[in-house]
Structure formats: C-alpha cells, structure tokens
Amino acid sequence: MKSAELIAIGPAEKTVRCIEVPDPGAPAAGEVLVDIVACSINPADILTIEGNYATQPAPPCALGIEGAGTVAAVGSGVTRLKVGDKVISLGRNNWVQRIRDKAESFARLPNEVDLAQAAMLKVNVATAHLMLSNYVDLKRGDWVIQNVANSGVGINLISLAHADGIRTVNVVRRAELAAPLKKRGADVVIVDGPDLAERVAEETGNAAIGLGIDAVAGTAVGRLAQCVAEGGTVVNYGLMSGEPCQVDAFQFVFRDIHLVGFWLAKLMRSMKFEEIQAMYEKLGARLLDGTIHVAVEASYPLEEIAEAMAHAKRESRGGKVQLRPNG
Ligand SMILES: NC(=O)c1ccc[n+]([C@@H]2O[C@H](COP(=O)([O-])OP(=O)(O)OC[C@H]3O[C@@H](n4cnc5c(N)ncnc54)[C@H](OP(=O)(O)O)[C@@H]3O)[C@@H](O)[C@H]2O)c1
Numbered sequence: 001m002k003s004a005e006l007i008a009i010g011p012a013e014k015t016v017r018c019i020e021v022p023d024p025g026a027p028a029a030g031e032v033l034v035d036i037v038a039c040s041i042n043p044a045d046i047l048t049i050e051g052n053y054a055t056q057p058a059p060p061c062a063l064g065i066e067g068a069g070t071v072a073a074v075g076s077g078v079t080r081l082k083v084g085d086k087v088i089s090l091g092r093n094n095w096v097q098r099i100r101d102k103a104e105s106f107a108r109l110p111n112e113v114d115l116a117q118a119a120m121l122k123v124n125v126a127t128a129h130l131m132l133s134n135y136v137d138l139k140r141g142d143w144v145i146q147n148v149a150n151s152g153v154g155i156n157l158i159s160l161a162h163a164d165g166i167r168t169v170n171v172v173r174r175a176e177l178a179a180p181l182k183k184r185g186a187d188v189v190i191v192d193g194p195d196l197a198e199r200v201a202e203e204t205g206n207a208a209i210g211l212g213i214d215a216v217a218g219t220a221v222g223r224l225a226q227c228v229a230e231g232g233t234v235v236n237y238g239l240m241s242g243e244p245c246q247v248d249a250f251q252f253v254f255r256d257i258h259l260v261g262f263w264l265a266k267l268m269r270s271m272k273f274e275e276i277q278a279m280y281e282k283l284g285a286r287l288l289d290g291t292i293h294v295a296v297e298a299s300y301p302l303e304e305i306a307e308a309m310a311h312a313k314r315e316s317r318g319g320k321v322q323l324r325p326n327g
Contacts, residue, residue: 002019006057012049029077031074034069035098036098039094040123040320041309041321043238048065063095064093066119068121095302097302121283128157140166146171149168196224214236218244228257237261297317308323
C-alpha cells in the first residue's frame with residue numbers, strides 16, 4: 001500500500017515522498033483496520049516537516065496529524081466499532097492508505113458525515129470548540145475577538161460561536177474576506193493594522209470583549225490584547241508570523257490581561273477516551289446540522305504529495321488542501 005514518508009527535515013515540497021509499505025494485515029484482538037479516505041494538511045504538519053514544531057520527527061518516518069476513513073475490519077472483542085463505521089484517527093501518521101490500530105485510536109462519527117469535512121474535525125474544529133469553552137464563561141451576546149479569522153480554525157470558531165449566540169470580531173489581512181465571513185455568521189470583520197483597538201471599539205460600540213484568540217503571535221497578539229477588556233484573557237494558539245509574542249507590559253500591569261497558550265495535543269492527553277469520543281460525537285453532529293463547514297480548495301492523491309505540500313504552503317488560499325490516499 002501507499003504511504004507518505006518524510007525523508008529529511010526541510011522544505012515540505014522537497015522532503016516528503018510517496019512510498020510503498022507492507023499492508024498492515026488483519027486486525028488482532030481489540031484492533032480495527034481503517035481505510036483512510038481523506039487527510040487535511042495542517043500548518044502543524046508543515047511546521048513539523050520543516051523542523052519548527054514542538055516535536056521533532058526522526059526521518060525516515062511516516063507523517064500526518066489528521067485522517068478520516070471507514071472501518072474495513074474489526075478484530076475479536078471490538079464492540080464499539082463495526083465494519084463501515086466512519087471514524088477519525090486519534091493517532092498520528094495518517095497519510096497512508098490503511099491503518100491497523102487499537103479501537104480506542106479512533107473516534108466514531110455519525111455515518112452520514114462527509115469524510116472530507118470529517119478530516120478537518122480532529123484538529124481545527126476541536127481547537128475552536130475548546131478555546132471557546134475552556135477560558136471564559138461566555139454567554140449569549142458576549143463578544144470574542146480572533147485573528148486569522150479566515151483560517152480553518154477561524155471559520156469553525158465563527159460558526160460555533162454564532163450557533164451559540166456569541167458575537168465575534170474577526171481580524172483578517174484582506175478586506176475581500178468580509179463578505180464570505182459575514183455569510184458564515186461573523187458579526188464584525190476588520191483588517192489588521194496599528195489602530196485596530198480604536199476601530200474595534202467603534203465597530204462594536206465599545207463592547208467589553210472578554211476573550212481574544214491569536215494564531216499570529218509577533219506584534220499581532222499585542223494588538224489583540226489592546227482590544228480585550230480589562231481582566232480579559234488572550235489565548236495564543238499559533239505562530240503564523242514566526243515571531244515571539246509581543247505584548248506591551250502595560251496590558252499586563254495596568255489592565256490585568258492574561259496571556260495563555262493552547263495546544264490541543266497536550267490537552268487531549270489529559271482527556272479520557274470517553275470524553276474525547278463524546279466531544280467528537282457532538283462536533284460530528286454539528287457537521288451534520290450544517291453548523292460547521294470549511295471549504296476544501298484541492299485534493300491530491302498520495303503520489304502527488306510534493307504538489308500537495310507546495311499548495312498547502314500557499315497564502316491566500318480559499319480552503320484546505322487534502323490528501324485522498326485511496327483515490
Ligand atoms: N495550538 C493548537 O493546538 C492548534 C490547533 C490547530 C491549529 N493551530 C494553529 O492555528 C493556525 C491556523 O491553522 P489552520 O489549519 O486553521 O490554518 P489554515 O486553514 O491553513 O489557514 C492559514 C491561515 O493563516 C493565515 N496566515 C498565514 N501566514 C500569516 C501571517 N504571517 N500573518 C497572519 N496570518 C497568516 C492565512 O491568511 P491568508 O488567507 O491571508 O493567507 C490563513 O488565514 C495555525 O497557526 C496552526 O498551527 C494550532
């Protein structure tokens with residue numbers, strides 16, 4: 001069967017290839033075999049491949065944080081999954097045609113879900129959901145501000161917040177994103193800039209914004225901190241600028257702003273399997289009722305993984321880039 005392989009740390013379009021590996025074979029007791037249908041390529045995959053992530057891979061090695069597929073076979077003693085069930089993989093190394101692993105390495109989804117959408121659930125939807133739930137007790141009508149609002153996480157956050165009556169200020173880099181994001185439920189869409197706080201105050205009627213969500217770091221997180229009300233929390237979960245977080249000490253000392261970090265992988269390690277399964281079941285239902293939907297800009301077979309990597313690294317994309325290991 002085909003699998004992606006990282007041959008060296010370096011530019012993703014040059015260091016990942018498609019290879020033949022042995023088929024995993026029939027599942028043993030407690031295991032299942034899953035055919036992987038769709039895999040999203042996330043910024044964290046690119047950061048990992050290029051040596052800029054929290055964990056360093058040791059090439060040659062398999063890859064891929066996200067993968068969704070169908071159960072092809074179940075081993076003895078497995079009762080919670082059956083052949084044909086749709087699942088997302090909770091493990092890593094998902095850019096491959098088939099995975100054999102213990103049943104608890106997969107979360108079951110409703111069988112009506114679209115697997116291309118399911119392939120974005122594990123990382124970005126859960127991240128948006130947990131950041132909205134875990135830091136500030138948000139009630140209907142409350143405001144949240146985020147940057148990178150047109151990203152996968154950003155669009156999910158808009159959708160989930162809107163469904164719960166929470167209002168969002170969405171900071172982007174391109175003015176043309178206002179209309180599509182408002183269509184998804186964004187209340188305010190604003191282009192980043194030095195006077196961000198003044199413009200946000202104007203657009204929201206001086207609303208007290210309790211939660212800021214940042215994936216850029218650098219000076220952008222400092223501008224977001226200025227928009228958050230005294231005593232509020234800014235959650236940093238990404239480093240798209242590649243720069244350290246820069247927040248004026250004024251924000252901490254005189255305005256009591258709290259800056260915290262979010263990392264899904266670490267948080268999930270602290271969750272029991274039953275909690276994880278329940279979370280994805282709930283988020284899977286949000287896929288089915290149409291609350292959550294993120295565009296896929298392109299899908300590639302594993303044989304074209306170099307092109308897929310180059311595409312995933314492009315800025316100003318109109319959606320996710322995915323792999324389709326089984327065509
Ligand atoms: N901490 C965690 O557990 C966790 C979990 C999930 C995701 N993340 C992080 O969340 C972020 C978004 O991930 P995603 O999969 O949702 O992204 P995505 O859909 O691939 O979109 C990438 C986004 O980043 C923006 N961008 C790229 N370079 C930028 C820069 N230098 N300054 C500002 N914006 C920039 C793009 O804007 P344009 O469209 O204008 O190019 C686009 O909005 C990433 O940093 C990712 O690592 C973290």
